[in-house]
Amino acid sequence: MTVNPMRVRMLREGQSLAGPVLYWMSRDQRVQDNWALLFAQELALQHQSPLVVAFCLVRQFLGATRRQYEFMLQGLAEVEQALAAKGISFRLLAGAPPEELPRFIEEHGIAQVVTDFDPLRIRREWKAAVAGRIAIPLYEVDAHNIVPCWQASPKLEWGAYTLRPKMRRALPDFLEAFPSVRDHPFAWSHHAPTDWERAARFPAVDEQIAAVDWLRPGEQAAQRMLRRFVEDKLAGYPDKRNDPNQDGQSDLSPYLHFGQIAAQRVALEVEESGAPRESREAFLEELIVRRELSDNLCFYNPDYDRVTGFPQWARTTLDAHRRDPRPYLYSRDELEAAQTHDDLWNAAQLEMVRRGKMHGYLRMYWAKKILEWTESPEQAQEIAIYLNDRYELDGRDPNGYTGVAWSIGGVHDRAWGTRPVFGKIRYMSYNGSKGKFDVRAYVRKHAAPVQG
């Protein structure tokens, strides 16, 4: 047995007849270091069956833009190639999983289905719908987290401090080396190459938001980025990570979001590096505890992207300050166009619009200012999520929803001194940034007008 059974849940029982095993790939779009693929191969080898990987390409998924489709599709093309080298077939299905998967399963006499874990509502609705329309076993493997989400904690956590000891206890059981995908000896008779040019014409919601060119998509590029981080940046991480002018972050979040790299691979490489213990610990805290805390929020709190999901003390205090006059009021369009009085905020917004990635420290300041400058917490949260999901390469991720909920709704935070609009929600100021890094240099770098 290569895959720890604790990583696997059965979503639907069923008779397992003879036939191909299907891995319905969704959140974890890679071949290496993927527990869901490894588990699917294990089942296929046991039954001496072919193994097929299918991905459902959903039209206009949660407002996804050309930028994000491009990054994902190029990664998937690489997945198809790497699978082919192992004798495993790949199939791109155009349409929503509840319709496409049962049809595919029926048509090809699939015997068992494996899919990867995802705490987001829509993914769980898809799985429930698929489970209701098939008669074969459906397994779910948490291939994204190191400690499977439901093993890390059985309940909604209040903060990193309540999850951390649980993670510490569980990590030794799960932070293990990955086995390799084996050459698969049973070929699928319906193998056919994907028409990626046709797939690239698949409509995104917004074709105007262009792909970025400063980082390449795919597993290989992700591995290179990881190596660069561990060799060049990890040692200086504690000092530089909160300075947006320094290139001190890992820049791995787009790859982690699309599952083009496994957090577990990142953790293993960081642990084995020669970087100071302090640097390794600071980075692993973010990579492991905070990431898994985001999944915990989305998995156990169905209102992870709504004000009703904020803790009670935060809802009470935000309600008490609902009618406070706002120092500035901006519409969604003004914010999107980076037309506020605050040059730091505008620069952060423009960094996100142009590069598809805002510096981690500024994401907090950025979201808190949206609370301060819009009519209500509800509107602030909606706008922050809209902009984040539209421009960030790592949009539509539990980390994004959790970050917004932390900034605007005190999720995983505590109460602080009362202020207008914010109430007891932690405040962040322009002057605070000035004390931490060279704000003028950052503004000069990102607020420059577009060339040409």
Next chain:
DNA sequence: ATCGGCTCGCGCAA
């Protein structure tokens, strides 16, 4: 530059 108070509630010790 550094320090303490701000303020809430979980989780554990007692």
Next chain:
DNA sequence: TGCGCGAAGCCGAT
């Protein structure tokens, strides 16, 4: 029932 302490801060005093 009491107590320690937390996802990245702010502000004013020193």
